[in-house]
Amino acid sequence: MFKHIFFAISLCWCSVSLAQYKFSGQIANPQNEKSIYLSIIEDYRKLDRISLEQVVKKTVTDSLGYFNFYGNNLLEENRIYRIHLDDCSETSSLPDHFFGNCKNSKSILFIAKNTDTINFPRSFSDEMLCEIISTNNTSQIFLEIDVLKEQMAFEFNDFRSDASKKLNLQKWFGTLQDFGEQLNEPLAELYIYNFLSDKRNETYTYYIKDIIANNYYKELGERLSTTYPNTVFTAQYKKEIEIDEQIANNNTASSPLLKWLLPILLFISVVFNIYLLAMPKINAKKMCQLAYAKLTEQEQNIVKQILQNKTNKEIASTMFISVSTVKTHINNIYKKLEVTNRTEIKQQYH
Structure with missing residues (x-):
């Protein structure tokens, strides 16, 4: 305990004195020359995917398995980052690798900004990338949310009846949303929203009903606009909410107009999201061309x-x-x- 407190104080001093980020840690079964990647995630629908397109920096471990990222090239405000160890080929196209389920990959999501100093120590059970010591008090909140999600999963497995499922969904939507709002960090709420609104989860059906009855989603959009205006993920969230509200209304009304409007809106959303995701690549290509000139x-x-x-x-x-x-x-x-x-x-x- 005292060791962690001392380390946190040291980290705080270092971040102020150096005015740049420093992310360090140690992998399990120390080996040198293991590739470690630092990624930024602007599309919250890709939080559970490993993609080289998200990578902003790469380093390798030393002989004791330590790695270190440092510099001043990150954004000055909080963003979602991932550090991952990847033993797969960089050209791997296997579905398990693409969706982050590859056994050769180990990763952790966290929140950080350009001036943060963060350490990812090995745990007592020799696990890696499962603990965070940071000068940024929001860095570890995804781990806290994951604990709540695990508790939710246990309750769902206890009783599988429809009545129990409905009660649990109502309880856990409220619990997770309230917890996220109290953190005063909209990125944490996006992490929760991504889970609750995921079409692959049992939560999706309840989410479509909740989006009409609950003013929470509108308020989250306002918090995102205030804290992170003009960002890809804020625009993405607002567009998704708009479309999902149309889906929810279509489920409760038999209007033929809405049935035709929904595919059009979905198509526009897909085109819009493709445009948003393509912009960074286009800009990067232009920068390369200007530099070459x-x-x-x-x-x-x-x-x-x-x-x-x-x-x-x-x-x-x-x-x-x-x-x-x-x-x-x-x-x-x-x-x-x-x-x-x-x-x-x-x-x-x-």
């Missing part, structure tokens, strides 16, 4: 040869320059493209 003709020629997997010696021979000159050009290219190695160049410009 800043290169000299000589540097652009070297980039093309790097993409052809040529070595420095081969490039020097082709361009009739010395190897040291090639190295100088490559260092300048790294700075202008804001990359650190050839692999990143290939990922961005292939």
Whole structure:
């Protein structure tokens, strides 16, 4: 206990003095050169999925299994992040891997911002990524919510009758929503909402009824707009609520107009969400093109040869320059493209 208090105080001092984030931890069965990824999740419907498109940074463990992410490139306000250990191939397309159920993956979701210092220690039972010590008091709230979800699951398994199910749904919707609102962090409420409104869960049928009778969903939208305006997830939430209200109304009314309107709204929602999700990729591609345009003709020629997997010696021979000159050009290219190695160049410009 005292160890954790001392560590939390140390973390707080470090975050103030360095003014940058630092996420560190240790994996179980320590091994070096294990890949650890840091991801940001803007689409809350992908909270349970592992996707390379979400990754913002990658590191590897040292000989004792420790890993460390640090810098100042994260957002200044809270966002949902994931750290995960992944022993699968980066090109894996297996459904279990895509939905985060792969046995070779281990991950944890948490809330953080650019100035946070967070540690993910190994537990006494040698488990990894199951405990959080942070300077941000909202970092661990997903773990607290998961405890409530487990309690809910136990109660549902005790009695499977329709009457018991209805009572439990009413109780746990209220419990989870009240708990989330008291946390004063709309991201935590999104985490709860994603669970309760998930079409794959038994909660979905009750959610469709609750969305009409309960003013909570409108109020959550207002809290998101106040705390996180102009964000992808706030726009996504408002659009989903609008559509789900139409679904709920359609379930209680036999209007032919609504039956035709619903597919149209669903189509618009899909197109809108695809647009929102595509924007970061489009912007990233534009940034890459702008950076490439800043290169000299000589540097652009070297980039093309790097993409052809040529070595420095081969490039020097082709361009009739010395190897040291090639190295100088490559260092300048790294700075202008804001990359650190050839692999990143290939990922961005292939």
